[in-house]
Amino acid sequence: MITSLLKSVLPPALKRPTKKLYLGFRALFYIGNSFFCPYCKKSYRKMLSGGFDLPVIKTMQIIGAGRRKNMVCPGCNSTDRDRLMYFFLEKNKLLKNNISLLHIAPEPSLGTFLKSNVNGLYISGAKYHEGVYYHDSMKIIDIEALTFESNSFDMVICNHVLEHVADDHQAMAEIYRVLKSGGAAILQVPWSPLLETTYEDPSIIDQIGREKHFGQFDHVRLYGMDYRKRLENVGFHVSTFSVQDLLETTIEKKNFALNPKEIIFVGRKQTTR
Ligand SMILES: [Zn+2]
Numbered sequence: 103m104i105t106s107l108l109k110s111v112l113p114p115a116l117k118r119p120t121k122k123l124y125l126g127f128r129a130l131f132y133i134g135n136s137f138f139c140p141y142c143k144k145s146y147r148k149m150l151s152g153g154f155d156l157p158v159i160k161t162m163q164i165i166g167a168g169r170r171k172n173m174v175c176p177g178c179n180s181t182d183r184d185r186l187m188y189f190f191l192e193k194n195k196l197l198k199n200n201i202s203l204l205h206i207a208p209e210p211s212l213g214t215f216l217k218s219n220v221n222g223l224y225i226s227g228a229k230y231h232e233g234v235y236y237h238d239s240m241k242i243i244d245i246e247a248l249t250f251e252s253n254s255f256d257m258v259i260c261n262h263v264l265e266h267v268a269d270d271h272q273a274m275a276e277i278y279r280v281l282k283s284g285g286a287a288i289l290q291v292p293w294s295p296l297l298e299t300t301y302e303d304p305s306i307i308d309q310i311g312r313e314k315h316f317g318q319f320d321h322v323r324l325y326g327m328d329y330r331k332r333l334e335n336v337g338f339h340v341s342t343f344s345v346q347d348l349l350e351t352t353i354e355k356k357n358f359a360l361n362p363k364e365i366i367f368v369g370r371k372q373t374t375r
Contacts, residue, residue: 129177138356140188141211142178149359150174152181159317162294162324165363166262167317172359180211183261183290185358186345187212190288190366193352197221201256204280206245207263222256245273250280257281261290265321268304275336277369284373288366289333292317297326330367338369 134147152173159168166183173182187209191197197216202223205216213226217239227243243249245260246269258277264270277287302323306312309319316324325332330340343366 125177125179132176136357137172137359139175139177139180140185140192140356140358141180141215142175144177145356146176148172149182150176156313156317158314158324162296162317164292164294164317164324165365166290166292166361170361173361175211175359178211181209182359182361183364184209184211186360186364186366187259187261187288188215189348189358189360190343193348196257196286202254202282203257203259204250204255206243206258206260206277208240208259209261212259216259225255245276247272248276248280252279253282254280255282256285258285258287260287262292264289265291265316265318265323265325268322270323271332271336274333274338274369278336278338278371281371283371285371287338287369289369290364290367291325291329292321293325293327293329295327297324299328300324300326300332333367333369337371339372341368341370342366343368 129142129144129146132146132148132150133144135145136147137149138145139149149172151169151171153167153169155169158164170182174180175185197219198221200222201220203216203220203225205213205224205226207228208216208226216224217226225241226239227241229244230242245263245267258281260277264273267273274289277289281287300323301315303315304322306315312321313319316322330342333340345360345362345364345366348366349360
């Protein structure tokens with residue numbers, strides 16, 4: 103409440119230092135030993151609750167959505183999704199080599215981290231929306247019609263984007279096209295394990311209808327158990343990794359406050375022989 107009021111009245115030049123100061127004080131208040139944030143490199147007694155609840159999120163047991171405890175880092179605002187990506191990338195040493203990475207609709211914490219830690223080419227971009235601030239380093243891109251050459255990237259990260267896109271088949275095909283042979287894309291979406299088939303209805307265009315049916319005012323579908331198949335339909339070879347599996351096979355003792363229900367979807371473009 104107070105932060106949104108400040109946002110609306112502060113001149114742009116003061117927004118960044120004010121936010122930094124606010125996060126600094128908040129971090130001090132929550133400092134402790136229960137959870138560790140890999141982005142701001144601090145430990146906290148608790149993370150903040152976040153996300154929002156809608157009936158469909160509960161009734162459909164949607165994974166990757168809803169209100170969660172220990173979701174937001176008090177020191178840098180990273181979310182459990184962001185920390186999961188850090189955990190996955192680090193655990194699998196995916197940034198170790200010289201790579202080219204396309205990050206679509208970059209999450210702030212992860213984007214800042216990747217910008218300084220990708221040992222190669224890092225490009226981030228998002229679709230143009232009126233009134234949204236785009237950092238100078240970000241490109242305006244249309245996921246349904248990417249302007250990059252085919253076989254350009256070793257890795258694409260595109261999390262929680264496809265559920266917003268009208269023609270997700272086309273978007274998936276575009277990601278597949280710009281991946282190099284042997285490359286991989288991380289493609290997280292909210293999905294329901296209770297739905298055998300993805301639920302979409304293009305006649306539902308109002309925000310209330312979308313909240314009711316898909317779990318968010320700007321989602322155009324709710325993915326089901328066939329999400330993997332939809333990725334396979336454009337050529338991806340899909341592997342999934344549960345948070346539980348990742349935690350069981352790691353020697354990392356720090357608790358990153360991850361969402362234990364998340365499943366990571368990785369689509370690979372097979373090497374051509
Ligand atoms: Zn943090």
